[in-house]
Amino acid sequence: xxxxxxxxxxxxxxxxxxxxxxxxxxxxxxxxxxxxxxxxxxxxxxxxxxxxxxxxxxxxxxxxxxxxxxxxxxxxxxxxxxxxxxxxxxxxxxxxxxxxxxxxxxxxxxxxxxxxxxxxxxxxxxxxxxxxxxxxxxxxxxxxxxxxxxxxxxxxxxxxxxxxxxxxxxxxxxxxxxxxxxxxxxxxxxxxxxxxxxxxxxxxxxxxxxxxxxxxxxxxxxxxxxxxxxx
Amino acid sequence: xxxxxxxxxxxxxxxxxxxxxxxxxxxxxxxxxxxxxxxxxxxxxxxxxxxxxxxxxxxxxxxxxxxxxxxxxxxxxxxxxxxxxxxxxxxxxxxxxxxxxxxxxxxxxxxxxxxxxxxxxxxxxxxxxxxxxxxxxxxxxxxxxxxxxxxxxxxxxxxxxxxxxxxxxxxxxxxxxxxxxxxxxxxxxxxxxxxxxxxxxxxxxxxxxxxxxxxxxxxxxxxxxxxxxxxxxxxxxxxxxxxxxxxxxxxxxxxxxxxxxxxxxxxxxxxxxxxxxxxxxxxxxxxxxxxxxxxxxxxxxxxxxxxxxxxxxxxxxxxxxxxxxxxxxxxxxxxxxxxxxxxxxxxxxxxxxxxxxxxxxxxxxxxxxxxxxxxxxxxxxxxxxxxxxxxxxxxxxxxxxxxxxxxxxxxxxx
Ligand SMILES: Nc1ncnc2c1ncn2[C@@H]1O[C@H](COP(=O)(O)OP(=O)(O)O)[C@@H](O)[C@H]1O
Ligand SMILES: [Mg+2]
Numbered sequence: 001x002x003x004x005x006x007x008x009x010x011x012x013x014x015x016x017x018x019x020x021x022x023x024x025x026x027x028x029x030x031x032x033x034x035x036x037x038x039x040x041x042x043x044x045x046x047x048x049x050x051x052x053x054x055x056x057x058x059x060x061x062x063x064x065x066x067x068x069x070x071x072x073x074x075x076x077x078x079x080x081x082x083x084x085x086x087x088x089x090x091x092x093x094x095x096x097x098x099x100x101x102x103x104x105x106x107x108x109x110x111x112x113x114x115x116x117x118x119x120x121x122x123x124x125x126x127x128x129x130x131x132x133x134x135x136x137x138x139x140x141x142x143x144x145x146x147x148x149x150x151x152x153x154x155x156x157x158x159x160x161x162x163x164x165x166x167x168x169x170x171x172x173x174x175x176x177x178x179x180x181x182x183x184x185x186x187x188x189x190x191x192x193x194x195x196x197x198x199x200x201x202x203x204x205x206x207x208x209x210x211x212x213x214x215x216x217x218x219x220x221x222x223x224x225x226x227x228x229x230x231x
Numbered sequence: 232x233x234x235x236x237x238x239x240x241x242x243x244x245x246x247x248x249x250x251x252x253x254x255x256x257x258x259x260x261x262x263x264x265x266x267x268x269x270x271x272x273x274x275x276x277x278x279x280x281x282x283x284x285x286x287x288x289x290x291x292x293x294x295x296x297x298x299x300x301x302x303x304x305x306x307x308x309x310x311x312x313x314x315x316x317x318x319x320x321x322x323x324x325x326x327x328x329x330x331x332x333x334x335x336x337x338x339x340x341x342x343x344x345x346x347x348x349x350x351x352x353x354x355x356x357x358x359x360x361x362x363x364x365x366x367x368x369x370x371x372x373x374x375x376x377x378x379x380x381x382x383x384x385x386x387x388x389x390x391x392x393x394x395x396x397x398x399x400x401x402x403x404x405x406x407x408x409x410x411x412x413x414x415x416x417x418x419x420x421x422x423x424x425x426x427x428x429x430x431x432x433x434x435x436x437x438x439x440x441x442x443x444x445x446x447x448x449x450x451x452x453x454x455x456x457x458x459x460x461x462x463x464x465x466x467x468x469x470x471x472x473x474x475x476x477x478x479x480x481x482x483x484x485x486x487x488x489x490x491x492x493x494x495x496x497x498x499x500x501x502x503x504x505x506x507x508x509x510x511x512x513x514x515x516x517x518x519x520x521x522x523x524x525x526x527x528x529x530x531x532x533x534x535x536x537x538x539x540x541x542x543x544x545x546x547x548x549x550x551x552x553x554x555x556x557x558x559x560x561x562x563x564x565x566x567x568x569x570x571x572x573x574x575x576x577x578x579x580x581x582x583x584x585x586x587x588x589x590x591x592x593x594x595x596x597x598x599x600x601x602x603x604x605x606x607x608x609x610x611x612x613x614x615x616x617x618x619x620x621x622x623x624x625x626x627x628x629x630x631x632x633x634x635x636x637x638x639x640x641x642x643x644x645x
Binding site: 096 | 237244245248549550552553554555556557558559560561562563637638639642
């Protein structure tokens, strides 16, 4: 980890509290850490520990109940809904455990989705889509619909979609949770390759084996985030 | 523009994804638009017909003068006036500026036309009138064959007659040429010199222009000298130079007539304005009725579209979440759903206009001419505007609901 790399995301005593009937659930408590450009981070923890909650906060999909999140030094709380959507489209790629592709659109249209919002699509849209599809080796399936693909292929399409805008940061919430070991390994190699190319990557997993591939690890337990051993 | 296009394409994909449900909604809009276009079509047809028949009666510039009883106060003096005479026509021509067509008329009392055992006694108000050629002009008569009257006819009190279509039908065999033949009016022979066109504007089985056919004309002077043996006019019609000068012409004519009748008001001059007023008020109430129908259709299609959109949003919470997660703004989502609603209602609207056009053509083929609904170009505009409005109005609320969805809640939704 190089201290000289610019800061991308910083969490300052961030908490997330959900109302749950008469009581509340503290899904995240006082999380404080910083992500720098070019890092590769694995987030580990048992089911229900608050990993997804953390990822959603990192991806602006949700807002914290307490504390402050800063994106490129700016407090996220003061960013308008519109600007947040724009950052989601252009600077952050999100990969879900459940793939979350739109079943009625073709693979290509799914990948093109982030380009279709915020002004007219860039002039090199076609080239970007082609590049993203090539990167995940899905060019030959461009005109298929998600229903016609295997789980691993779907996740690769989801990754292509997350990458199409060449975002600074790629967030993946258990991207291999629904895949067999061999496919999972291939996806993981893809992430490592992307990180080597300079992208900041945060991946949630509960496999310590997989986590071992990443330079930095964060452990989440009962909503508390602890720095793991950096390799 | 490109946005709009891709919105419509997206809408089409969604519509295709829910074929049956979309079809039902499209039917809603289709019926709404079709009923609207048909209603306007019938209204247009009806009012066009009425307007034409107003024109056939001489148009709005026509002023009708008829004898009337003087007021009680003037009754003892009534004999001072000589009533309507051809001199009134001359006075009007000289003293009222701009009057070009003046038509003095003498109706024959109980005229009976006969020929070779056949007779025509003018049922349904049919009549024989003594007129000048101005009568043909003012009442818009055209000849089927022969001629109107000549100066010689007037000067010689010639026994010539121009007959209407019904008279011809009553006195002559089909295919027989009446020109040059003689008919008898109350026993006196008249030579047929002209036959008028037969006018027809059917309202169901009823010809609303029957009165233009149930008529025969002889020269004014002939009627005065040989039939009535009096030059008392039963009517004096004239035409204002244009509609804007109707009032002023009417007033001037009243003054002149009061003068020639030595101050006795034993006449009545009136315009077609009353007809026009009832035309306008009937039209207004039809427009209100039509708007009510349009409003109800709009409501029905709107409810159909809104129902479909709300159902589809419920089903697509996850999709909305995904779109937001990859960068869609609330406005992007909003426009997507409005575009879908508009696409849906546009398809319905086009289908509705198509159905209406088909029905109107079928109806005009079945109904006699002059009575069917008209296909106004405005109907297309109205149908189009209607469906877009319904789509936008009904799409806005569901679209706002969709745009408001929290991405995280939406993604959690199973
Ligand atoms: N919307 C919510 N409402 C109530 N509780 C929630 C909500 N989302 C998450 N939680 C709770 O917060 C905790 C953390 O959940 P989550 O972040 O999904 O865990 P993980 O991804 O590590 O399995 C869990 O106890 C879960 O039940
Ligand atoms: Mg999770």
